[in-house]
Amino acid sequence: MSTVFNFTFVPWFRSVAPYIHMHRGKTFVVGVAGEAIASGKLQAIAQDLALIQSMGVRVVLVHGFRPQVNEQLKAKGHAARYSHGMRITDGVALDCAQEAAGQLRFEIEAAFSQGLPNTPMAGATVRVISGNFITARPVGIVDGVDFQHTGLVRKVDVAGIHRSLDHGAMVLISPFGFSLTGEAFNLNMEEVATSVAIALQADKLLFLSEIPGVRIRPGEPEAEDNPIDTELPLAAAEQLLAALPSPQHPTDTAFYLQHCVKACKGGVERSHILPFAVDGSLLLEIYVHDGIGTMVIDEKLESLREATADDVGGILQLIEPFERDGTLVRRERNEIERDIANYSLIEHDGVIFACAALYPYPEARTGEMAALTVSPQSQGQGDGEKILKRIEQRARAMGLESIFVLTTRTMHWFLKRGFVQVEPDWLPEARKRKYNWDRRSMVFVKKLG
Numbered sequence: 018m019s020t021v022f023n024f025t026f027v028p029w030f031r032s033v034a035p036y037i038h039m040h041r042g043k044t045f046v047v048g049v050a051g052e053a054i055a056s057g058k059l060q061a062i063a064q065d066l067a068l069i070q071s072m073g074v075r076v077v078l079v080h081g082f083r084p085q086v087n088e089q090l091k092a093k094g095h096a097a098r099y100s101h102g103m104r105i106t107d108g109v110a111l112d113c114a115q116e117a118a119g120q121l122r123f124e125i126e127a128a129f130s131q132g133l134p135n136t137p138m139a140g141a142t143v144r145v146i147s148g149n150f151i152t153a154r155p156v157g158i159v160d161g162v163d164f165q166h167t168g169l170v171r172k173v174d175v176a177g178i179h180r181s182l183d184h185g186a187m188v189l190i191s192p193f194g195f196s197l198t199g200e201a202f203n204l205n206m207e208e209v210a211t212s213v214a215i216a217l218q219a220d221k222l223l224f225l226s227e228i229p230g231v232r233i234r235p236g237e238p239e240a241e242d243n244p245i246d247t248e249l250p251l252a253a254a255e256q257l258l259a260a261l262p263s264p265q266h267p268t269d270t271a272f273y274l275q276h277c278v279k280a281c282k283g284g285v286e287r288s289h290i291l292p293f294a295v296d297g298s299l300l301l302e303i304y305v306h307d308g309i310g311t312m313v314i315d316e317k318l319e320s321l322r323e324a325t326a327d328d329v330g331g332i333l334q335l336i337e338p339f340e341r342d343g344t345l346v347r348r349e350r351n352e353i354e355r356d357i358a359n360y361s362l363i364e365h366d367g368v369i370f371a372c373a374a375l376y377p378y379p380e381a382r383t384g385e386m387a388a389l390t391v392s393p394q395s396q397g398q399g400d401g402e403k404i405l406k407r408i409e410q411r412a413r414a415m416g417l418e419s420i421f422v423l424t425t426r427t428m429h430w431f432l433k434r435g436f437v438q439v440e441p442d443w444l445p446e447a448r449k450r451k452y453n454w455d456r457r458s459m460v461f462v463k464k465l466g
Contacts, residue, residue, distance in 0.1 A: 036304045041073035043220040044182065045303075048210030050267065051081035053225050053293035054121060062225065063128035064137040065299045066187070071141065075182040077213055079190045080125060081206030082117045083267070089113035101159055102265050102272070106166035106203040114203045118191040122147060125189060144186040150174040151209060153194025153202040168194050168202025170209060173216035211276040215283035222280045222288040223299065224273050229292040230311035235261065235270045247308050248410070251281045251315045274313070281315035288313045307466070321403055324360035324372065329353050331369035332360060336390045344426055345388060346456070360388070361407045363400050371400040375408050375420070381445035382418040383462075389422070405434060413465055420465065423458035436461035 049062060070076050086104070087097045090113050098105040106114065129143040153168035171194070181188045190213060192204040207224065214222040230245040235257065237243050249257070255278055264272035277288035291298045291310035301309040324332065332353055339345040353360075362372040373389040386408050391401045412420050421444070422431055428438070439460050441452055452458075 032306075033304045037072050040220075040303065042075070044075040044077070044217055045069070045221045045223060046077045046079065046210055046214040046217065046219045047299070048079045048206055048222070048224045049081060050206065050224070050226050050293065051083045051085050051117075051121070052227050052267075054080065054082075054124070055084040056293070058225075058293050059124060059128050060131075061296055062293070062299070063125070063131075065297060067129060067141045067143050068137065069299065069303065070143060070187055077178060077182070077188045077190065077217070077219070078125070079192070079206055079210040079213060080121055081192060082114065082121055083206075085117035085121060086110065086113050086203075089117055099265075100162045100164070102263070103156065103164060103167055103205060104203060105162065105164050108166070111166040111201065111203060114193070115201065118193055122189065122191055129187065144184075145189050146181040146186040147189040147191065148174075148177065149195055150178055150188070150190055150213075151194035151204065153196055153204060155196075155202060166201065166203055168196075168204050170194060170204065170212040171196075173213050175216050178213070178217060207273065207276045211280045211283075214280050214285045214288070218284050220286065221303075222277070222285050223302065224276070224288075224290050225293040225298065226273050226290055227267050227293070228270070228273065228290065229295070230290045230309075231257070231270060231274060245309075246311055248406075249311055249313050250321065251278065251313060252320075254278050254281070254313045274311075277311075277313040281313050284315075286315050320364045321407055322362065322364070324357050324362050326354065326357055328360070328362060328364075328369060329357060331364075332362065332372050332388075335369050335372060335392060336388060339390055345390065346453075348388065361404060361411065363395075363403060365395075370395045371404050373404045373408050375411050377412070377415050377417060378445040378447060379415070379417070380447075382416070383445060384412050384415065384417045384420050385448060386420050386422050401430070402434070409463075409465055418465055419462050421460060421462045423452075423460055425456065425458050428459055428461070431461045431463075434463070436463045438462075 047066065053062065066076055066078065090097050090110060093109060095109045104110065126145050129145050150173060151170055152172040154171040156164040156167045156169055178188050190209060192206040192209050194202050194204050196202065210222060231249060232243050233246045234243050254274060258271055258274055258278055261271040264275065266272065273290045277290060280288040289302055289310050289312050291302050295309060298309050329350065333350060336345055340347045356374060359374040359376055360372055363370050370392045371390060374387045375384050376387060377384040389404060408420060422436065424431065439462050441449065441460050443460060443462065444452060
């Protein structure tokens with residue numbers, strides 16, 4: 018084993034460890050589009066899900082089967098019909114859906130049963146349990162269109178799913194439901210996954226989809242200055258959804274986003290849209306800080322945003338006690354008013370609980386995070402982490418390669434979050450001229466990946 022591998026693997030594995038601890042015992046609902054299976058990604062997805070489960074995550078897997086059903090219909094010379102973004106399921110389509118579901122369930126269970134030596138599944142014991150966990154009702158007639166055997170979720174057997182998860186099994190759910198009279202209905206995978214996540218009050222809902230996520234400017238094509246928006250607050254997601262046309266196809270931006278919004282409004286704190294085309298996208302989203310897709314996050318009554326002139330008084334009230342005890346350098350009101358656009362803050366019910374400012378030094382490709390403050394009432398609840406992440410996002414958007422802080426008392430907090438100490442001489446020339454040598458603040462720098 019090479020020395021280079023050692024020096025790359027060890028820091029990487031240490032950086033992943035906090036997320037392993039964080040997600041242990043949590044419940045994740047994973048919706049896998051049928052297109053992912055059709056494109057030959059099942060083996061890799063199964064390996065990643067087995068690894069995630071081995072690290073203590075309770076996994077519910079909901080699979081789709083759109084292309085598989087269409088293939089069956091084509092073989093029978095029967096056209097696939099859609100309306101309002103849903104399949105119209107006549108008798109022939111229902112037979113095709115049942116055949117496709119049975120075949121896919123067989124393939125998925127086989128994928129989790131592999132254990133060849135020298136493969137990621139070696140030594141893994143993944144028990145997969147599936148069953149009639151979904152009670153359905155018919156869609157009926159909508160705008161004059163009879164959807165026949167297409168259904169909607171009426172009820173989720175929460176107790177049955179929890180019993181299976183409690184026994185260490187992975188729960189597999191097909192997009193099928195049965196009415197109280199025993200009638201079968203073809204369901205939409207996305208709706209099933211969302212309904213299950215809400216019913217279980219899952220910690221995450223993740224869609225492995227055809228699209229890479231939601232771009233910062235959704236109406237514009239992929240570009241360096243139009244990357245995937247990795248974190249979308251629920252309120253912003255709702256606004257975006259209202260502005261987008263009604264989705265008709267899975268590749269429409271609003272298609273998965275509407276389900277993510279519904280899940281978050283139903284109590285699922287985080288829902289994700291990931292590309293199945295990227296190998297290991299589940300692992301990258303769950304165990305890497307910035308992830309790879311779009312995460313819609315329910316901040317409830319809490320708002321993480323940039324400051325406005327109306328926030329000056331609240332920021333002063335927050336930082337004043339820390340200025341008095343010497344933790345922060347004193348800032349005059351007119352200074353905060355002048356620099357208010359540099360500040361980000363966390364507000365809850367109209368009260369500011371945390372803030373920080375970013376002062377960029379573009380010539381040195383770095384920026385200073387200053388006035389990082391968390392109210393004593395909310396310390397230990399992750400507000401400092403949230404503000405730090407927002408400052409990092411703003412710095413990346415400016416094209417900066419690092420951020421730095423000057424501190425005299427909170428060195429360990431920054432060290433634990435990836436900062437390293439440097440000498441004051443490291444500072445950009447413009448900042449070095451303002452450095453207070455009497456205060457003897459330590460300088461910590463974090464590179465932005």
